[in-house]
Amino acid sequence: MPAESADVVVIGAGVSGLSSAYFLARAGRDVVVVDKGIVGGEASGRNGGMVSERVDEPLLIPMAVEATELWATLDEELGHPTEFVQEGRLQVAVTEKDMGDLLAERDVAMRHGIDAALVEPSEIRDMIPGITERTLGGLFFPNGGHANTQLTVQAYAWALQDLGGRLYQNTTVTGLRIVDDRVTSVETTAGAIAADVVVGAAGPQTGLLAELAGVHVPVAPARVEILATAPVEPRFPIALVGNGLYGHQAVRGNLIFGGGAHEWTDVDLTTSPGKPNTPLIRNIARRLAELLPGAADAPVIRSWAGVVEQAPDYRPIIDILDYPSNYVVVTASAHGFGISPATGKVVSELVLHGESSIDIRGLGLNRFADYGPDWREKRGWIPSPLRY
Numbered sequence: 001m002p003a004e005s006a007d008v009v010v011i012g013a014g015v016s017g018l019s020s021a022y023f024l025a026r027a028g029r030d031v032v033v034v035d036k037g038i039v040g041g042e043a044s045g046r047n048g049g050m051v052s053e054r055v056d057e058p059l060l061i062p063m064a065v066e067a068t069e070l071w072a073t074l075d076e077e078l079g080h081p082t083e084f085v086q087e088g089r090l091q092v093a094v095t096e097k098d099m100g101d102l103l104a105e106r107d108v109a110m111r112h113g114i115d116a117a118l119v120e121p122s123e124i125r126d127m128i129p130g131i132t133e134r135t136l137g138g139l140f141f142p143n144g145g146h147a148n149t150q151l152t153v154q155a156y157a158w159a160l161q162d163l164g165g166r167l168y169q170n171t172t173v174t175g176l177r178i179v180d181d182r183v184t185s186v187e188t189t190a191g192a193i194a195a196d197v198v199v200g201a202a203g204p205q206t207g208l209l210a211e212l213a214g215v216h217v218p219v220a221p222a223r224v225e226i227l228a229t230a231p232v233e234p235r236f237p238i239a240l241v242g243n244g245l246y247g248h249q250a251v252r253g254n255l256i257f258g259g260g261a262h263e264w265t266d267v268d269l270t271t272s273p274g275k276p277n278t279p280l281i282r283n284i285a286r287r288l289a290e291l292l293p294g295a296a297d298a299p300v301i302r303s304w305a306g307v308v309e310q311a312p313d314y315r316p317i318i319d320i321l322d323y324p325s326n327y328v329v330v331t332a333s334a335h336g337f338g339i340s341p342a343t344g345k346v347v348s349e350l351v352l353h354g355e356s357s358i359d360i361r362g363l364g365l366n367r368f369a370d371y372g373p374d375w376r377e378k379r380g381w382i383p384s385p386l387r388y
């Protein structure tokens with residue numbers, strides 16, 4: 001049975017909600033986290049585990065750089081392991097267009113003082129044994145890395161509980177009670193919880209949740225898929241991006257790789273959007289065999305889908321609202337795992353001080369003030385028959 005009250009109620013036990021809850025608890029706040037399912041049961045426990053400085057989204061760089069620094073000591077900070085490996089992230093080009101994109105990203109990195117170096121095909125083959133001979137070049141970010149997603153969500157959750165934070169799983173939020181301009185309590189399937197502050201970190205359901213408070217937050221859900229092979233040798237510790245894929249080799253040797261396409265879907269407030277796999281996995285497996293011919297015989301032992309939260313401009317929305325004035329919207333626009341330590345820091349600072357020490361300009365909700373309820377249709381971001 002949930003507590004009757006808390007300083008802060010966080011809705012969603014994914015990485016965004018759990019990290020926010022952890023940093024708030026560390027600052028002495030009495031925090032309750034509620035989730036309709038289990039810790040990391042959605043995208044946060046199903047993703048590729050990639051951590052990077054996100055030069056593909058310049059407005060996200062301050063958060064991503066801060067996150068990369070926080071990741072370096074996160075196991076120590078949380079007191080529980082995440083299997084974070086910081087041996088760098090290599091982006092390889094297999095087409096002339098990829099090469100042009102790499103050079104553009106190198107320029108962005110240089111402008112922002114991010115360590116990134118162009119590498120020759122021969123160096124790439126030394127860094128990633130068994131990689132295709134077709135690479136034209138690569139861009140290496142020494143600060144990038146990868147972590148174990150399941151361990152990470154659990155680490156945040158245990159660290160929160162170590163600080164006295166409470167976590168209620170299988171507890172769905174069904175309503176937000178508003179008096180004057182504040183949310184006074186969060187209504188759940190197990191009862192109401194009075195709150196001074198509410199953090200809505202519900203992933204693809206973030207928009208539906210905000211609607212309960214009469215606030216429009218444009219977030220579209222999209223299915224993304226990922227696969228794991230049996231362990232392969234030789235090993236490489238570097239996170240790898242190329243041939244339309246991203247991924248890494250887990251500590252136990254499994255290749256874990258995912259990639260597009262995004263498939264627009266719908267979610268509701270109460271059910272789990274994760275579904276079994278589609279033939280898209282065959283397409284990912286083919287691209288992986290092209291990228292790493294040396295591992296082409298590795299059996300695919302597992303594959304799964306997750307649903308990402310996508311804002312119209314592909315950037316997170318992190319904001320403490322004007323109305324309701326004690327409601328914080330947190331949604332990561334599919335960048336959430338890597339930036340999660342910074343997300344928690346930003347949210348705790350917004351709650352405690354009303355502003356963040358990390359530059360989050362460009363991540364506010366008001367940039368979508370002109371977006372009506374039909375924005376998805378206008379963009380064509382609506383579910384359609386699958387094509388492979």
Ligand SMILES: Cc1cc2nc3c(=O)[nH]c(=O)nc-3n(C[C@H](O)[C@H](O)[C@H](O)COP(=O)(O)OP(=O)(O)OC[C@H]3O[C@@H](n4cnc5c(N)ncnc54)[C@H](O)[C@@H]3O)c2cc1C
Nearest residue numbers: 012014015016036044047048049050173203306336337338
């Ligand atoms: C296949 C895949 C690969 C990805 N790869 C990467 C990657 O390599 N690197 C990276 O940085 N990001 C990656 N992402 C994106 C990343 O996983 C997400 O951005 C991130 O996990 C979002 O975290 P979150 O906590 O905001 O949302 P979620 O993980 O979706 O968590 C939201 C939680 O809210 C709960 N909830 C929803 N509605 C309610 C309700 N009414 N009541 C109570 N609880 C509710 C849900 O049950 C859920 O647990 C990937 C995503 C997928 C699916």
